[in-house]
Amino acid sequence: MPTETRLAFGLRVAELRRQCNLTQGELAAAIGRTASWVSQVERGIQPVNRLDVLRLLANGLGVSLQTLQPDAPSEAKRQEGDEPSSNDLDQVRLLISGHAAPDVLLEPRDDVRPGLVPELRAQVDRVWDLAHAGQFAELSTILCPLVPRLERASRTAPAEHRPEIHRQLARTYQALAAAFVRQNEADAAWVSADRAIRAAELADDKLGVFVGIFRLVHAFVRLQRLDQAEHTAATALNTLAPRAESDATSVEELSVVGSLHLALALVHARAGDRTSAREQIDKARGVAARVGEERNDFNLEFGPTNVEVQAVSTAVDLGDAGEALDIGQGLDATRLSSERQARLLLDLGRAHAQRRQFGDALDCLLKAEGIAADVIRGHVAAREVIRELKLMAGRAASPELRGLAERADAMG
Known part of the structure; x- marks a missing residue:
């Protein structure tokens, strides 16, 4: 990289960093480099020639590779038969590997500027907006710089600010766990959920721990560790459920209790236990009736409609396609997030496929893709039903089905 090119590149990095409102130290922590290295890059001293380092730097700045380096080679379009493209959350997976902020351990310091806490809170709100919309690529772009900033701030902020920063860190890891589950990255979801629990406890956010x-x-569940899933959900419910019987129980706590009933219903459905699964759905319905409206406490989207969305999914998992379609008929999910709406359509598509109603199944999947494309393209269940439809259609597969299969990496 010639000197003039390095200088121009360094100015671009510095400008993008300032647009992100990052210090050199914060950017360095986000990409696993030192503040000195970032400084040398911005001054045109340190060249950046390797594509993987360019990509890492772009992710840390929250921009595309071509925005950072316009002449960088674009990602080659994957051809049919090649290995699947990288997961949208691959970079965040690397980010949560190892200790979150090792540099702070060696050089503890108070570098939290005024106004940082409300700024972080707004960014975490945006993270959840993207998670609910199933926009995982953009979610990854925001999380790469945000997670290290929160981790550093949780250790360096004045004591009076730390509970709120820990609360936002817990919310961030909760969103990351949810996204990893949807992208079939269950081990990373486990790490994220565990960190969310710890951060919520440090924030003295008791309900956040249960979230x-x-x-x-x-x-x-995604790891198919159903015994662990059942133990974890049942233990939490045994603690919360007696409290939930009180008329004085807050709506927020009821949302957590109802969501845990739905989680336990999912566990039982995956285990093929119809009686227990339906029992938990009925308990969730009872809690939702007390809540009385659609809510989004702790980003759980718990309410009467979401319980029925989960009831559809449970019925499909149990192989009861007719019951799933009966519950879903006329169910208005428009007040829920686009992710929930798309998931309902996905499950209705699965139900139609179970009944060999392939045209209706494809219609549901295409509608789901139109609402939240990443939910269809990144969900294991979606790829499975698309492959089934394509297999049954054979050479008579319609252009719409072939296109959907290609977009969802479900060609095999």
């Missing part, structure tokens, strides 16, 4: 447990249950 982290809810995310942990879903990680265990």
